[in-house]
Amino acid sequence: EDQVTQSPEALRLQEGESSSLNCSYTVSGLRGLFWYRQDPGKGPEFLFTLYSAGEEKEKERLKATLTKKESFLHITAPKPEDSATYLCAVHGSSNTGKLIFGQGTTLQVKP
Protein backbone atom coordinates (compact mmCIF):
# COMPACT_ATOMS: atom_id res chain seq x y z
CA GLU A 1 0.00 0.00 0.00
CA ASP A 2 1.29 3.47 -0.93
CA GLN A 3 2.25 5.51 2.11
CA VAL A 4 3.79 8.90 2.98
CA THR A 5 5.30 9.92 6.33
CA GLN A 6 6.52 13.43 7.09
CA SER A 7 8.84 14.53 9.87
CA PRO A 8 9.01 16.43 12.07
CA GLU A 9 5.33 17.14 12.75
CA ALA A 10 6.22 20.66 13.90
CA LEU A 11 9.33 22.80 13.54
CA ARG A 12 10.18 26.13 15.14
CA LEU A 13 13.00 28.18 13.65
CA GLN A 14 14.46 31.58 14.23
CA GLU A 15 14.51 33.87 11.22
CA GLY A 16 17.61 33.01 9.17
CA GLU A 17 18.03 29.54 10.70
CA SER A 18 18.13 27.03 7.82
CA SER A 19 16.64 23.54 8.16
CA SER A 20 15.11 20.62 6.26
CA LEU A 21 11.76 18.85 6.23
CA ASN A 22 11.61 15.14 5.45
CA CYS A 23 9.09 13.13 3.42
CA SER A 24 9.54 9.34 3.40
CA TYR A 25 7.44 7.38 0.96
CA THR A 26 6.54 3.87 -0.10
CA VAL A 27 4.91 3.62 -3.51
CA SER A 28 4.59 1.06 -6.27
CA GLY A 29 6.02 2.91 -9.26
CA LEU A 30 6.51 6.60 -8.47
CA ARG A 31 4.89 8.80 -11.10
CA GLY A 32 5.45 12.02 -9.19
CA LEU A 33 6.19 13.52 -5.76
CA PHE A 34 4.58 16.83 -4.91
CA TRP A 35 5.21 19.53 -2.31
CA TYR A 36 2.46 21.93 -1.29
CA ARG A 37 2.28 24.82 1.15
CA GLN A 38 -0.92 25.34 3.14
CA ASP A 39 -1.78 28.43 5.18
CA PRO A 40 -4.40 28.14 7.97
CA GLY A 41 -7.94 27.89 6.62
CA LYS A 42 -6.79 27.82 2.98
CA GLY A 43 -6.25 25.22 0.29
CA PRO A 44 -2.83 23.75 -0.50
CA GLU A 45 -0.66 25.83 -2.83
CA PHE A 46 1.46 23.90 -5.33
CA LEU A 47 5.22 24.35 -4.89
CA PHE A 48 7.17 21.60 -6.70
CA THR A 49 6.88 18.31 -8.46
CA LEU A 50 9.74 15.80 -8.76
CA TYR A 51 9.68 12.72 -10.95
CA SER A 52 12.96 10.83 -10.62
CA ALA A 53 15.69 10.21 -8.06
CA GLY A 54 18.40 12.86 -8.16
CA GLU A 55 16.06 15.58 -9.38
CA GLU A 56 16.13 18.97 -7.62
CA LYS A 57 13.88 22.04 -7.90
CA GLU A 58 14.36 25.50 -6.36
CA LYS A 59 12.10 28.46 -5.70
CA GLU A 60 13.32 31.43 -3.68
CA ARG A 61 14.39 30.08 -0.26
CA LEU A 62 13.04 26.58 -0.92
CA LYS A 63 14.80 23.63 -2.54
CA ALA A 64 13.27 20.18 -3.00
CA THR A 65 15.32 17.02 -3.58
CA LEU A 66 14.33 13.42 -4.29
CA THR A 67 15.85 9.99 -3.65
CA LYS A 68 14.28 6.56 -4.18
CA LYS A 69 12.88 6.52 -0.63
CA GLU A 70 12.50 10.13 0.49
CA SER A 71 12.33 13.77 -0.40
CA PHE A 72 13.67 16.77 1.47
CA LEU A 73 12.43 20.33 1.46
CA HIS A 74 15.37 22.54 2.39
CA ILE A 75 14.58 26.02 3.68
CA THR A 76 17.48 28.47 3.54
CA ALA A 77 17.47 31.59 5.74
CA PRO A 78 13.71 31.41 6.36
CA LYS A 79 11.56 34.48 7.01
CA PRO A 80 8.40 34.73 9.14
CA GLU A 81 6.28 34.66 5.97
CA ASP A 82 7.52 31.11 5.34
CA SER A 83 5.47 29.97 8.34
CA ALA A 84 2.89 27.45 7.09
CA THR A 85 2.15 23.73 6.91
CA TYR A 86 4.12 21.94 4.22
CA LEU A 87 2.49 18.87 2.68
CA CYS A 88 4.14 16.11 0.69
CA ALA A 89 2.14 13.84 -1.64
CA VAL A 90 2.88 10.99 -4.05
CA HIS A 91 1.21 9.72 -7.20
CA GLY A 92 1.80 6.02 -7.78
CA SER A 93 1.43 3.95 -10.91
CA SER A 94 -1.49 1.99 -9.41
CA ASN A 95 -3.60 5.15 -9.33
CA THR A 96 -5.05 7.14 -12.18
CA GLY A 97 -4.95 10.44 -10.34
CA LYS A 98 -5.12 9.89 -6.59
CA LEU A 99 -2.57 11.80 -4.53
CA ILE A 100 -1.58 10.26 -1.21
CA PHE A 101 -0.61 12.91 1.33
CA GLY A 102 1.46 12.87 4.46
CA GLN A 103 0.15 14.56 7.60
CA GLY A 104 2.28 17.64 7.00
CA THR A 105 4.99 19.58 8.84
CA THR A 106 3.92 22.81 10.51
CA LEU A 107 6.72 25.37 10.32
CA GLN A 108 6.87 28.45 12.51
CA VAL A 109 9.57 31.03 11.85
CA LYS A 110 10.06 33.61 14.57
CA PRO A 111 11.55 37.04 13.89
Added chain:
Amino acid sequence: DAGVTQSPTHLIKTRGQQVTLRCSPKSGHDTVSWYQQALGQGPQFIFQYYEEEERQRGNFPDRFSGHQFPNYSSELNVNALLLGDSALYLCASSSWRGAKNIQYFGAGTRLSVL
Protein backbone atom coordinates in the same frame (compact mmCIF):
# COMPACT_ATOMS: atom_id res chain seq x y z
CA ASP B 1 -7.05 33.79 -14.99
CA ALA B 2 -9.33 32.44 -12.28
CA GLY B 3 -8.02 29.57 -10.24
CA VAL B 4 -10.09 26.80 -8.71
CA THR B 5 -13.20 28.23 -7.06
CA GLN B 6 -15.35 26.49 -4.46
CA SER B 7 -18.66 27.37 -2.89
CA PRO B 8 -19.82 27.88 -0.27
CA THR B 9 -16.83 28.76 1.91
CA HIS B 10 -18.52 27.68 5.12
CA LEU B 11 -21.50 25.47 5.87
CA ILE B 12 -23.21 24.34 9.06
CA LYS B 13 -25.51 21.31 8.97
CA THR B 14 -27.06 18.93 11.48
CA ARG B 15 -26.71 15.17 11.64
CA GLY B 16 -28.78 13.32 9.05
CA GLN B 17 -28.99 16.22 6.63
CA GLN B 18 -27.63 16.28 3.09
CA VAL B 19 -25.13 18.76 1.62
CA THR B 20 -23.93 19.77 -1.85
CA LEU B 21 -20.57 21.41 -2.43
CA ARG B 22 -19.56 23.00 -5.73
CA CYS B 23 -16.31 23.44 -7.63
CA SER B 24 -15.25 25.23 -10.80
CA PRO B 25 -11.89 24.10 -12.15
CA LYS B 26 -9.02 26.27 -13.29
CA SER B 27 -9.33 27.48 -16.86
CA GLY B 28 -8.09 24.83 -19.29
CA HIS B 29 -8.49 21.94 -16.84
CA ASP B 30 -10.86 19.04 -17.45
CA THR B 31 -10.33 16.84 -14.40
CA VAL B 32 -11.63 17.41 -10.89
CA SER B 33 -10.63 15.58 -7.70
CA TRP B 34 -12.19 15.91 -4.26
CA TYR B 35 -10.39 15.53 -0.94
CA GLN B 36 -11.44 15.60 2.71
CA GLN B 37 -9.06 17.18 5.22
CA ALA B 38 -9.63 16.71 8.93
CA LEU B 39 -8.03 19.16 11.33
CA GLY B 40 -4.29 18.53 11.64
CA GLN B 41 -4.27 15.85 8.94
CA GLY B 42 -3.30 15.66 5.30
CA PRO B 43 -6.03 15.59 2.62
CA GLN B 44 -7.69 12.21 1.95
CA PHE B 45 -8.77 11.38 -1.62
CA ILE B 46 -12.52 10.95 -2.11
CA PHE B 47 -12.86 10.57 -5.90
CA GLN B 48 -11.85 11.96 -9.28
CA TYR B 49 -13.99 12.91 -12.28
CA TYR B 50 -13.06 13.15 -15.95
CA GLU B 51 -15.39 13.28 -18.95
CA GLU B 52 -18.34 13.30 -16.52
CA GLU B 53 -17.39 9.89 -15.15
CA GLU B 54 -15.94 8.82 -11.81
CA ARG B 55 -12.45 7.56 -12.71
CA GLN B 56 -11.17 6.57 -9.31
CA ARG B 57 -12.61 6.39 -5.81
CA GLY B 58 -10.98 6.45 -2.41
CA ASN B 59 -12.07 4.64 0.73
CA PHE B 60 -15.26 6.58 1.39
CA PRO B 61 -18.80 5.20 1.83
CA ASP B 62 -21.55 5.48 -0.77
CA ARG B 63 -22.98 8.43 1.17
CA PHE B 64 -20.38 10.43 -0.72
CA SER B 65 -21.29 10.92 -4.36
CA GLY B 66 -20.35 13.33 -7.08
CA HIS B 67 -21.06 14.64 -10.49
CA GLN B 68 -19.20 16.45 -13.24
CA PHE B 69 -20.96 18.68 -15.74
CA PRO B 70 -20.16 19.27 -19.42
CA ASN B 71 -18.40 22.54 -18.52
CA TYR B 72 -16.06 20.48 -16.23
CA SER B 73 -17.46 21.92 -13.00
CA SER B 74 -18.28 19.42 -10.30
CA GLU B 75 -20.42 18.78 -7.25
CA LEU B 76 -19.80 16.70 -4.15
CA ASN B 77 -22.89 15.39 -2.36
CA VAL B 78 -22.89 13.91 1.12
CA ASN B 79 -26.04 12.23 2.45
CA ALA B 80 -27.01 11.31 6.02
CA LEU B 81 -24.35 13.54 7.54
CA LEU B 82 -22.42 12.28 10.56
CA LEU B 83 -20.49 14.33 13.12
CA GLY B 84 -17.31 12.78 11.69
CA ASP B 85 -17.98 14.37 8.31
CA SER B 86 -16.96 17.75 9.76
CA ALA B 87 -13.86 18.74 7.79
CA LEU B 88 -12.41 20.98 5.11
CA TYR B 89 -13.47 19.71 1.68
CA LEU B 90 -11.01 20.51 -1.05
CA CYS B 91 -11.45 20.46 -4.78
CA ALA B 92 -8.44 20.13 -7.06
CA SER B 93 -8.31 20.49 -10.82
CA SER B 94 -5.82 19.18 -13.35
CA SER B 95 -5.46 18.37 -17.01
CA TRP B 96 -5.98 14.69 -17.86
CA ARG B 97 -3.29 14.80 -20.53
CA GLY B 98 -1.33 17.69 -19.03
CA ALA B 99 1.80 18.08 -16.99
CA LYS B 100 1.84 14.82 -15.07
CA ASN B 101 -1.08 15.16 -12.68
CA ILE B 102 -0.20 18.50 -11.11
CA GLN B 103 -3.33 19.26 -9.11
CA TYR B 104 -4.26 22.82 -8.16
CA PHE B 105 -6.48 23.28 -5.14
CA GLY B 106 -9.27 25.64 -4.27
CA ALA B 107 -9.63 27.34 -0.90
CA GLY B 108 -12.03 24.65 0.30
CA THR B 109 -15.43 24.46 1.95
CA ARG B 110 -15.43 24.19 5.74
CA LEU B 111 -18.30 21.86 6.73
CA SER B 112 -19.42 21.69 10.34
CA VAL B 113 -21.92 18.99 11.33
CA LEU B 114 -23.70 19.58 14.65
